[in-house]
Amino acid sequence: MSVGGSTAPGSHLFYASDLSGVAFSVKRVSDSTVTSMSCDDVNLEGEVHSGSGVDPFMEIKPVSLLNAPDIVDGSERKGCIAPFSLDMRIIQTNDWEVHALGTASASATDVLNIYLSGPNDAPLQVHVYATSGGPTGTTCNFVVEGYVDGTFDEAAQVLAFDESGFSGDLTIVSAAGDCLGLTPVGSVIDVNSSFKIGTDSVWNTKGNITEVYPINLMP
Numbered sequence: 105m106s107v108g109g110s111t112a113p114g115s116h117l118f119y120a121s122d123l124s125g126v127a128f129s130v131k132r133v134s135d136s137t138v139t140s141m142s143c144d145d146v147n148l149e150g151e152v153h154s155g156s157g158v159d160p161f162m163e164i165k166p167v168s169l170l171n172a173p174d175i176v177d178g179s180e181r182k183g184c185i186a187p188f189s190l191d192m193r194i195i196q197t198n199d200w201e202v203h204a205l206g207t208a209s210a211s212a213t214d215v216l217n218i219y220l221s222g223p224n225d226a227p228l229q230v231h232v233y234a235t236s237g238g239p240t241g242t243t244c245n246f247v248v249e250g251y252v253d254g255t256f257d258e259a260a261q262v263l264a265f266d267e268s269g270f271s272g273d274l275t276i277v278s279a280a281g282d283c284l285g286l287t288p289v290g291s292v293i294d295v296n297s298s299f300k301i302g303t304d305s306v307w308n309t310k311g312n313i314t315e316v317y318p319i320n321l322m323p
Contacts, residue, residue: 105149105158106212108303108317113155117304118162120148120263125183126297130287139286143194144183146201147310148299150199159268160201160221161321162263174318175309186244191235197247198222202263204256208321213259216321220252220265227251237281245281248293250274260295261316 107116126143151166153190161217184192197207203225205217227249234244251273255264258314269276 105154105156106320106322107152109155110154111156111322113153113158115151115153115316118150118152118301118317118319119304120299120301121308121310122146123262123298123300124303126295128293128295129270130276131286131290131292131294132286133290134288135195137286139187139267139283141184141186141192143185145310146297146299149304152301152317156322160203161319162201162202164196164200164201164220165311166196179313180289186232186234187286189259190244190283191240192244193231193233193235195233196229197231198226200228201225201246201255204321208258208323211321212320214321215255215257216256218256218263220254222249234281240280242281244283244287246276246279246283246289248274249277250293253296256319256321258318258320261318262298264299265295266293267293270294 126146128141148165152162166263174244184194186192201221203219208214208216220228230248232240232246233239235295236245251266252267270292272292276287276289276291279287280288300313302308303315303317306313307315
């Protein structure tokens with residue numbers, strides 16, 4: 105794993121901005137009703153690891169204040185809209201790991217399959233709730249756990265998540281409020297989003313990643 109041209113073991117901070125928002129859908133298993141939700145403005149940050157045989161090669165952590173002075177409730181996921189046009193908060197509740205599948209070539213232009221998990225390959229966790237009710241509200245308030253498939257494009261330095269087909273890899277595991285029955289426990293979730301990965305530079309801001317390492321997975 106090479107970060108900024110270095111394969112020496114180490115951790116490097118990154119900051120990422122979405123390319124076109126985040127789309128996600130909740131499928132109620134009882135009757136296959138699908139409810140769509142979205143966020144306009146999403147940023148991620150964490151660490152990418154250089155060295156030989158590193159896994160995970162990236163960790164996504166709850167955001168800090170360096171590039172995001174306007175974070176709300178520890179979230180840099182904004183413009184999130186739920187059923188009934190409710191404003192939503194989407195809170196990352198554990199660290200997320202990015203694992204590569206397969207082996208990269210030496211070209212540094214591969215598009216590699218990846219998957220997203222929680223710490224030590226446990227499920228990732230997300231708390232979703234309506235802003236109006238807060239984190240303890242009972243209208244729309246649920247917890248999601250699971251895994252997400254995707255790709256990492258070395259040439260473009262883009263990390264993409266594409267969990268589709270309502271596979272059941274990502275599910276609602278608890279619901280203090282099920283959005284009037286649209287998001288009950290057991291519902292399955294699809295998510296689609298892409299992020300440009302940059303350095304943790306003050307020049308990298310929401311929607312404007314100009315400084316990259318680059319990150320390359322070595323054979």
